[in-house]
Amino acid sequence: MQAKSGSPEQMTFTEQARRAQIIEAAVEVIAEVGSAGASFARIAERAGLSSTGLITYHFANRQDLIDSIVREVMTAFAGHVGPLVAAAPTPAAALDAFIGANVDFIRSHRRHLLAVLDIAAGSRDTGDGASASAAVARADLDALQELLERGQAQGEFRAFDPRSVAIAIRSLRDGILGALTVDPDLDLDAYGSELRTVVRLMTAVPPYAQGETS
Amino acid sequence: MQAKSGSPEQMTFTEQARRAQIIEAAVEVIAEVGSAGASFARIAERAGLSSTGLITYHFANRQDLIDSIVREVMTAFAGHVGPLVAAAPTPAAALDAFIGANVDFIRSHRRHLLAVLDIAAGSRDTGDGASASAAVARADLDALQELLERGQAQGEFRAFDPRSVAIAIRSLRDGILGALTVDPDLDLDAYGSELRTVVRLMTAVPPYAQGETS
Amino acid sequence: MQAKSGSPEQMTFTEQARRAQIIEAAVEVIAEVGSAGASFARIAERAGLSSTGLITYHFANRQDLIDSIVREVMTAFAGHVGPLVAAAPTPAAALDAFIGANVDFIRSHRRHLLAVLDIAAGSRDTGDGASASAAVARADLDALQELLERGQAQGEFRAFDPRSVAIAIRSLRDGILGALTVDPDLDLDAYGSELRTVVRLMTAVPPYAQGETS
Amino acid sequence: MQAKSGSPEQMTFTEQARRAQIIEAAVEVIAEVGSAGASFARIAERAGLSSTGLITYHFANRQDLIDSIVREVMTAFAGHVGPLVAAAPTPAAALDAFIGANVDFIRSHRRHLLAVLDIAAGSRDTGDGASASAAVARADLDALQELLERGQAQGEFRAFDPRSVAIAIRSLRDGILGALTVDPDLDLDAYGSELRTVVRLMTAVPPYAQGETS
DNA sequence: CATGAATGAGCATTCATTCAT
DNA sequence: AATGAATGAATGCTCATTCAT
Incomplete structure (x- = not known):
């Protein structure tokens, strides 16, 4: 019924x-x-x-609708970003692909992500602690952290706390939407390319510093 | 009355x-x-x-209450962060102080900032664009951008689009709160120090470039 | 919805x-x-x-409900009074029919008219001046004035300022409700017939004048 | 206290x-x-x-304030109208003075009377049946009726139901305020003089009709 | 005498949800 | 599978009134 x-x-x-x-x-x-x-x-x-x-x-009920939205959008998101990241030959390339794919997806699904971000921001205190968006966010972050750890193991990334940097990268990704909300005319291409540079710089093994400090 | x-x-x-x-x-x-x-x-x-x-x-009004909260918190925020940033001798030091002061303030005023962030996220669609929080956010970002430009002028920072990097840094700062919400046990000291490193790496003049220009 | x-x-x-x-x-x-x-x-x-x-x-809305009430009552009112006035052979007969029909309608729809009158009294200060009741009241008065002018043109009514007398007649009509409120036991038949006499006297061509022109 | x-x-x-x-x-x-x-x-x-x-x-309390307003205004009203009516030599002259004094008082105390009228319109259903305004209204009407009866006794007024005509005259008087509310630019002098004519016509002994019907 | 802080009932309206059809 | 009528709790807000100072 x-x-x-x-x-x-x-x-x-x-x-x-x-x-x-x-x-x-x-x-x-x-x-x-x-x-x-x-x-x-x-x-x-x-x-x-x-x-x-x-x-x-x-x-x-309302929660079911909200959860369905999150599930739907995040499935599409994973379907777009996942393969591109998986196809990258190295963790560094994968991280770069991750940023690029995110920017792409945000460009084509701005409203969907704005909606999900808004839902995520408002989903606190529910008690069960396992709202759809929270679970998805956690899984997302874990995958990112694992990628970073692999890169460190392979010597592509400098020594950092993988959890912290994963959070930082996620912050940068989520910040795109915030920036778009405040300034809808933001040049996504320019910002996306700057973001790739930034992420590379913050994860890369420093060319000299490595030698100098040792 | x-x-x-x-x-x-x-x-x-x-x-x-x-x-x-x-x-x-x-x-x-x-x-x-x-x-x-x-x-x-x-x-x-x-x-x-x-x-x-x-x-x-x-x-x-409800709006009056909300605006008062934002005003109150942002005044306290500016009172804590402003002097520390202003006291820094160079733009790079100021940026470092900015991150540190932000982390400090978030530690001591977590709920206040969560509240303001939530208010800011929810203040869309008003049309006038002049809600208290939106104005504050814009001013905040402008100040950050100006600091970056000063650092570039003085040769402390690499060549980047100052607006983009300002947005990125703000994203990192705002992301702290999101991370704290998802994981309240996050080690703020560790994350803060990693964040300082990350911001230094993403803005610093690369060592080789430094050598080339000198 | x-x-x-x-x-x-x-x-x-x-x-x-x-x-x-x-x-x-x-x-x-x-x-x-x-x-x-x-x-x-x-x-x-x-x-x-x-x-x-x-x-x-x-x-x-509340306003929608109020407007609906006024519309409903005034439609019924016009449906009762209009045909009786229209069927009268001369303006004087029409005016007499108007008073009679009004008294009839008030008798059968006392509460409805009390409600509408109260609404009309309270619809001030809106500024737009186009509340449903105000518009209806104005149209009502205009029709009455036109009837008086026709009667004057046909020599049935004495020379008076048609607007003023229209207002006076409307005052008499509206006063019935006030009287009924103060004294619910008022004999409407007696009052109505006195009112018809009064209106005839105040509009009729004085006998001597009548004689002079004949 | x-x-x-x-x-x-x-x-x-x-x-x-x-x-x-x-x-x-x-x-x-x-x-x-x-x-x-x-x-x-x-x-x-x-x-x-x-x-x-x-x-x-x-x-x-609120009722006390409202009652005080009514008392205050009606006292001033009686102080203006009463003497003028009392000074008239005959009932017909008194009635004419009554209309004139009312128009005068309305002209100089428009807001006061509008307030009292609004209060009177809204004072229903109080149960005690003796709200200040209702009592005043009743006394006012009784005085008018008594004047009409005296005029009839002296042969100045035609044979009519004194209560009904008193109500009619009061309706005409109260209607001035209604008209002023709808049309603030109403020419009070013109309307007042038309009103005096109307009241004379509706009360006077008809010159011929008297003889004809007897 | 006067002030202003406080109270709690009452207001129109919005909302997610239920259910007979 | 869909409709639309109905429900009642909740919301921000206004108000007359009380009272300590």
Whole structure:
């Protein structure tokens, strides 16, 4: 009778299409007015639905909708960034590809990421500690840290605390969206290339310093 | 008859104390459940007030309360970071001091900054673009950019786009709070010192370049 | 998603019925305690609704509800008075029919008119001057003035300032409600017939004048 | 300790002055935004008081303030109209003086009367049935009726139901304020003189009709 | 006499959610 | 599968009134 959260295979085609339509509308609304301002009424209006009841019909509740958005966007994100990073020959190249792929994805999915970022910012205190966005964020950070450790093991990266630098790199990535919000005309190409330089400099083994300090 | 927003000198002692008490309670609540979830009811409860009416009595508006929080925190922030940065002999030292002072302030005012960051994240779509937090954020970024340009002029920093790197550094600073939210046990000392290294590496004139130009 | 103000044809049967029910309850409450005292809570209670939310569900606004009441009552009023006035053979007969029809309508719709009068009295200071009730009142007065001018052109009415006498007649009509409020046991039949005499006397061509011109 | 409603003799000079000042401010505010919109905050602001507490200090409660306004204005009204009516040699002259004095008083005390009219319109349902304004209105009407009866006894007025015509005349008088509200530029002189004519015509003994019907 | 801080009831409105159809 | 009517809790805010000073 009600909102199945089961795997997609159990859904009819119509069901899947409706869910996608609602998620897309919700992403747009959240990107525009924030998660807090994205009422079911506004989302339904944007999606051209006749009633907010349809949202509750397809999603168990608000949290389910929000989680679905995060899952959807992060899946697409992983599908874009993952292969490019995996294809890189060395950890340094992978890190460079990671920044580039992130910038690319942000360019093409700005609203989706703004929405997810807004959701992540607002998901505190839920008690269960395992909101979809928090879990995804943690996994993301772990992967980055592992990449850094591999690079250190192979001598491509200088000696740093991998957790700290992973956090720093994630901060830089997330900061792009913040910058875009404040200044929508930001030149993403220029900023992205500066970011690649910055990340290279902060991770690279210093050419002389290495010898000098030893 | 109500809620004067006049300068603090025009306020009675009681008025100032109550406002401070309410602001403190609001900061705690916002840091915990976000600005959107920080209802007057919750703030009043936290502050031990008998009713939400007292909040409206001391602040004209919800917006007035929010703006007051931002003003209060940013004033304290500027009071801590500003002098330390100003006292530094060179731009590079100033940048290092900036990171250090930020980490210090975040350590001692975590909830205050979480609150302000949450407010800033949620202040979109207002249109006028002149919400208290947006203005403060812009001024902050401009100051950082100017510092970088001075350092470049004095040959302390490598050639980079000052705006981009200013944004990057701000991203790193703001990211601390995000990291603290996800992982409250983060070792701030360790992360702060890694951050200082990272910022030095990303701005410093590369050793070989240094040699070439000398 | 909510509170359509569209034409009645676009409404479902249920919608129309609920709106009518709420309007009827609101009229009763306003007639009793005035527009200012007619809170949604009181109206909902009178209508037997479970919550004030249902009022906001069917009407966009308090203003929308108030305007709907005025529109509804004035439409019924025009539907009763208009044809009777239009059917009269001469302006004098029309004026007589106007008074009679007004008294009739007041008798059968006392509370409705009390409500509308109260709304009209309270709709000041809005500035735009185009509240539903103000517009209706002006149109009403204009029609009355035009009737008087026609009567003067046909020699049925004495020479008077048509605007002034229109205002006077409207004052007499509106005064009925005031009198009914103060003294609910007022004999409307007696008062109505006296009013018809009074209006005839104040507009008729004086007998001697009549004789002179014949 | 608190708001005495006792006779003026028991009040100090300051007390009297403060009450007058508050009443005057309240009259202005009520005339502008209506009784419902005239909050203590607005009245205190208009009167230049530092707190609404001062109003409650001088008046027992809102009803006391409202009643005081009505009493004050109606006393002034009676002081102006009464003597002029009493000085007239005949009932017909008294009635004519009554209309003239009313128009005069309205001209010089427009806001005061608008305030009282608004108060009267909103004073329903109080239960005790004896709100200050209702009592005053009744006394006013009784006096008018008595005047009409005297005129009939002396053969100056035609045979009509004195109560009905008294109500009609009061309606005409009260209507002036309504007209002034809708159209502030109304020519009071012209309207007043038309009103005198109208009242004469509706009360006078018809020159021929009298003979014809007998 | 006067002040201003405090109180708590009441307001219109928004909202996610339920449910009969 | 979808609709739209209904619910009731929650929100920011206004208000008359109280009271210690």
